[in-house]
Amino acid sequence: MIKYLITILLFASNAHTVFSQKLTINGTVRDAANGELLVGATVQDSISQTVVQTNAYGFFSLEIPASRSSIKISFVGYTPQYIQDFTKHKFPLDIKLIPANFLKELTVKEVKNKEAPVGSLSIPMNKLKLMPALLGEVDVLKALSxxxxxxxxxxxxxxxxxxxxxxxxxxxxxxxxxxxxxTHLGGFFSVFNPSSLKSVDLYKGAFPARYGGRLASVIDLAMKDGNNQKFGGEVGIGILNQNLALEGPIVKNKASFIVSGRVSTLGLSSLLRPKKSSGYGESRKYRFYDLNAKLNYQISKTDQIYLSLYNGFDRFMYSEWSANDGRETETSVGNNWGNTTATLRYSKIFSQRLFARFILLYSKYTSELTNSFEDNNPNTEHIRLYRNTNAGVADLGGKVQFDYFLSNRTNLKFGLDATRHSFSPFITKSNYSSPHDDTGKLKFPATQLDFYADASINITHNLRFNPGIRYSLYHVNNRTFSNPEPRLGLNWSLPANWSIKGGYAIMNQYVHLLTNNGFGFGYDAWVPSTDKVTPSRSSQLSIGLYKNLPQLGLDLSLEGYIKRMKNLIDYPDGTNFSGLLAASWDDIVIKNGVGRVKGIEVMLSRKSGRFNGWVSYTLSKSERKFSEINGAWWFPMKYDRRHLLAATANYGIGRKWTLSASFIYQTGHAVTLPEAAFITENSNGPRFIYDKRNNGRMPAFHRLDIGASKSVVTPRKRNAQLRLGVYNAYNRNNPLYLDIKTERNRDFVPTGITFKQVSFFPILPYIGYTLKF
Known part of the structure; x- marks a missing residue:
C-alpha cells in the first residue's frame, strides 16, 4: 500500500512541475561551523514574500514564481544567505549558514514562529544553560517548569x-x-544531559497528529548530530556530577559522531560509616550514570542515516548493621532503575516535494526493589533472606513518516507507527517464608498500531487551518481497543502584530503507571490497559491571543483551555505496590474515574537584547471524581496548583559576565488530613479518622535562585565557562511532607496530635566549571 502511495505522490509532484510555470526548489539547511541540521530555519521568496521553515531534519520545499527569483535563508544567530538564478543549481540544495559574530549574539532579533500551534513552545539551549539550577545542574525539565x-x-x-x-x-x-x-536521584533532576541536546519542544494543547499515546503533553527532545568539521568536546565539573562530551567527524562533511556521559559525584564520595567489631551503624550508597551516543552518515544529498543510543541507571542502597561478640547482622533495602533506548533512522528526499523517514526504535525501562537480611553467627548456620521485585517494560517498533509539500499553501504529513510492548510488572524472587520464584512468569505483550494524517493549509495569507486525524489500535489479552483521535488547529494573523490561535485534540493513553506509596525513589511499574482497566481518554479545547511588540522586543501570550478526562485510575488508601500482591493489580486499583481541568495562562517574554527572559502566570483548577472515593464528590487532584507564578531573567555585563535569576511561586499542593483521631492510653499511636480526599493544603511553595556565569579564555586559547550561584537564596523552608507527632505528658499518656512540616533544601551555594576544546 505504501509503495503504491509513494508512486502516486511522485507522479503527482512531477506532473505539477511539468504543467506549471513555477519552479519548486528544495534542500537542507546546516550550520557551516559544525554541520548540524538547523530546525526551524526560514526560507523566504523575494517576489511573493512566501516563507517556509525547515522541518525536524532541516529540510524545506518552496515553490517560487520563476527561476530568476531570489530567496533568503535565515536563522537566529546566523548570517542570512541569499541565492539567485536557480538555473545554475542542482537540487536538493545544501545550504550552510555561517554563525553570526559571537559578540553580537545577544542582540540578534529572533523571528517569531507564527506556525507553532496553540499551547506549544521551544526553549533555546543557549538560554537554558544560563538559568540557575539545583546545585548548578542545568536541567531541561526544570526549565520547562x-x-x-x-x-x-x-x-x-x-x-x-x-x-x-x-x-x-x-x-x-x-x-x-x-x-x-x-529522573535521577529520586526526581531531583532529569536523565537528559544538556551537552547532548540540540532542541526541546513542548506541546500541551493542539497536538500534531503524529504524536499520541498520552493525555497531558508531548516533550520532544532531539540530540545533536555531532560536528562533521572538526574534533572537539567539553568537560564539566559540578557538585552532583561530572560530565564529558566528545564530537567530531568520521568522514569530513559526510559522517560525524557525538558521545557524552555523566557520572554521579555522590558515588565518588563516601557516605559510609566503617563497620566495627561491635556496635551499630548504617550506610547509604547512591550512584548513577548517563551515556548518550549518536552517529550519522550523509550517504548522498538525498539520503542520510542516523543511529542514536542512550543508557542510564540509578542505584540506591540503605543498610543497617550490628555486631556483638562476633555475631554480625545486616538489613538492606535497595532501589535500582534505568532506561535503555536506541533509534535507527533513515531519511530520504524522494523528490522536490516529498521527504520521508523510516525509523526502527527500542526502549526498555527496568525498576527493581530489593530487600535482604543476613545473620552471620559463628555458632550457627549463616542465614540470608532476600526478596527482589522487578517491574519493567520493553518496546520494539517502527515508524514510516512522510512530509509532502503539495504547494506553498498546503503541506501534508502522514505515516504509520507500530509498536510491540512487553510488560513485566511485579516479578518476584524470594526465600523469605518459602521459596518463591515467578521470574519465568509470562510477560504481558501488547501491540499498538497508529495511522495519522496531518495537513497545514493556508486558506489566505493570514489564515491557516491544521486538520488532522490519528487512528489507533491497541491489542492486549485477546481484546482490541480502537479509537479515532481528531485534531484541529487554527492560526489567524491580525493587523498590528496580533494573532489568534485555537486547537482541539482528543488523546488516548493505553498504559498506566503504578507507583509505590511506601519506600522507594523510583520504584514503579508500567502496566497495560486490560479488559478491567480500559484506556484513559482526554479531550481538550484551547484558544490563545498573541501580541508581538517588535520595538520593545517583547512577545505577549494569553491562552485558555478546558480539558475533560475519563477512565482514570487511583489507589485505595494505603496501597503499596511493592512485593507480592494479594490480588492482580487491575483488581486492586479504583477504576473509571473522571477529571476536569480548566486554566488561563499568561506569558510575557523578551528573547533578544542584553536583558532577556520571561514572566508567566497560570490560574488553573484540576479535579477528579471516583465513585469509591470521597462519596463520589469532586476532589482536587493532589498537585492541583491554583496559582503559579514564574520568572527568569538574564543580563549580560560586558563581554564575559552574564547574571541570571529565577523565581517561582506555587500554591501548596493538596493533602489528605484526618478529621479526628482516637488516642488511648495503651496505644502505640493514634488511629486517624479520614473523611474527604485531599481536604487540606500544604503551605505555598516559593523560591529564588540567582547565578552568574563568566566566559573565560584559558592560556591555551580554549573557551571555558565558570558558573557560580545560590539555590534558594532567601532560605525558604519549602514543604516536602508533613510529619505527624503524638504529644504525651510526663506520664507518657497521649494528649494530642501535631503536624510538623518537613523541609529538605536550605540555601545552597554552587560552583561549576565547563571547559570546551
Whole structure:
C-alpha cells in the first residue's frame, strides 16, 4: 500500500512541475561551523514574500514564481544567505549558514514562529544553560517548569504536572523513542544531559497528529548530530556530577559522531560509616550514570542515516548493621532503575516535494526493589533472606513518516507507527517464608498500531487551518481497543502584530503507571490497559491571543483551555505496590474515574537584547471524581496548583559576565488530613479518622535562585565557562511532607496530635566549571 502511495505522490509532484510555470526548489539547511541540521530555519521568496521553515531534519520545499527569483535563508544567530538564478543549481540544495559574530549574539532579533500551534513552545539551549539550577545542574525539565501551565511536585522534583495531568501522562521522546522514567536521584533532576541536546519542544494543547499515546503533553527532545568539521568536546565539573562530551567527524562533511556521559559525584564520595567489631551503624550508597551516543552518515544529498543510543541507571542502597561478640547482622533495602533506548533512522528526499523517514526504535525501562537480611553467627548456620521485585517494560517498533509539500499553501504529513510492548510488572524472587520464584512468569505483550494524517493549509495569507486525524489500535489479552483521535488547529494573523490561535485534540493513553506509596525513589511499574482497566481518554479545547511588540522586543501570550478526562485510575488508601500482591493489580486499583481541568495562562517574554527572559502566570483548577472515593464528590487532584507564578531573567555585563535569576511561586499542593483521631492510653499511636480526599493544603511553595556565569579564555586559547550561584537564596523552608507527632505528658499518656512540616533544601551555594576544546 505504501509503495503504491509513494508512486502516486511522485507522479503527482512531477506532473505539477511539468504543467506549471513555477519552479519548486528544495534542500537542507546546516550550520557551516559544525554541520548540524538547523530546525526551524526560514526560507523566504523575494517576489511573493512566501516563507517556509525547515522541518525536524532541516529540510524545506518552496515553490517560487520563476527561476530568476531570489530567496533568503535565515536563522537566529546566523548570517542570512541569499541565492539567485536557480538555473545554475542542482537540487536538493545544501545550504550552510555561517554563525553570526559571537559578540553580537545577544542582540540578534529572533523571528517569531507564527506556525507553532496553540499551547506549544521551544526553549533555546543557549538560554537554558544560563538559568540557575539545583546545585548548578542545568536541567531541561526544570526549565520547562518556569513556563505557563507546567508545575512540579515536591521540592527538587523533576516530574512535571502539565495542565492538570500527572507525570506518566507526558509523552517524552528522545530522538523519536519514548523514555519511560526521566529522573535521577529520586526526581531531583532529569536523565537528559544538556551537552547532548540540540532542541526541546513542548506541546500541551493542539497536538500534531503524529504524536499520541498520552493525555497531558508531548516533550520532544532531539540530540545533536555531532560536528562533521572538526574534533572537539567539553568537560564539566559540578557538585552532583561530572560530565564529558566528545564530537567530531568520521568522514569530513559526510559522517560525524557525538558521545557524552555523566557520572554521579555522590558515588565518588563516601557516605559510609566503617563497620566495627561491635556496635551499630548504617550506610547509604547512591550512584548513577548517563551515556548518550549518536552517529550519522550523509550517504548522498538525498539520503542520510542516523543511529542514536542512550543508557542510564540509578542505584540506591540503605543498610543497617550490628555486631556483638562476633555475631554480625545486616538489613538492606535497595532501589535500582534505568532506561535503555536506541533509534535507527533513515531519511530520504524522494523528490522536490516529498521527504520521508523510516525509523526502527527500542526502549526498555527496568525498576527493581530489593530487600535482604543476613545473620552471620559463628555458632550457627549463616542465614540470608532476600526478596527482589522487578517491574519493567520493553518496546520494539517502527515508524514510516512522510512530509509532502503539495504547494506553498498546503503541506501534508502522514505515516504509520507500530509498536510491540512487553510488560513485566511485579516479578518476584524470594526465600523469605518459602521459596518463591515467578521470574519465568509470562510477560504481558501488547501491540499498538497508529495511522495519522496531518495537513497545514493556508486558506489566505493570514489564515491557516491544521486538520488532522490519528487512528489507533491497541491489542492486549485477546481484546482490541480502537479509537479515532481528531485534531484541529487554527492560526489567524491580525493587523498590528496580533494573532489568534485555537486547537482541539482528543488523546488516548493505553498504559498506566503504578507507583509505590511506601519506600522507594523510583520504584514503579508500567502496566497495560486490560479488559478491567480500559484506556484513559482526554479531550481538550484551547484558544490563545498573541501580541508581538517588535520595538520593545517583547512577545505577549494569553491562552485558555478546558480539558475533560475519563477512565482514570487511583489507589485505595494505603496501597503499596511493592512485593507480592494479594490480588492482580487491575483488581486492586479504583477504576473509571473522571477529571476536569480548566486554566488561563499568561506569558510575557523578551528573547533578544542584553536583558532577556520571561514572566508567566497560570490560574488553573484540576479535579477528579471516583465513585469509591470521597462519596463520589469532586476532589482536587493532589498537585492541583491554583496559582503559579514564574520568572527568569538574564543580563549580560560586558563581554564575559552574564547574571541570571529565577523565581517561582506555587500554591501548596493538596493533602489528605484526618478529621479526628482516637488516642488511648495503651496505644502505640493514634488511629486517624479520614473523611474527604485531599481536604487540606500544604503551605505555598516559593523560591529564588540567582547565578552568574563568566566566559573565560584559558592560556591555551580554549573557551571555558565558570558558573557560580545560590539555590534558594532567601532560605525558604519549602514543604516536602508533613510529619505527624503524638504529644504525651510526663506520664507518657497521649494528649494530642501535631503536624510538623518537613523541609529538605536550605540555601545552597554552587560552583561549576565547563571547559570546551
Amino acid at each position: 518556569f513556563t505557563p501551565g507546567v508545575s512540579t511536585g515536591t521540592e527538587g522534583s523533576a516530574g512535571l504536572y502539565i495542565r492538570g495531568g500527572t507525570p506518566d501522562q507526558n509523552l517524552i521522546l528522545l530522538d523519536e523513542v519514548p523514555v519511560y522514567n526521566v
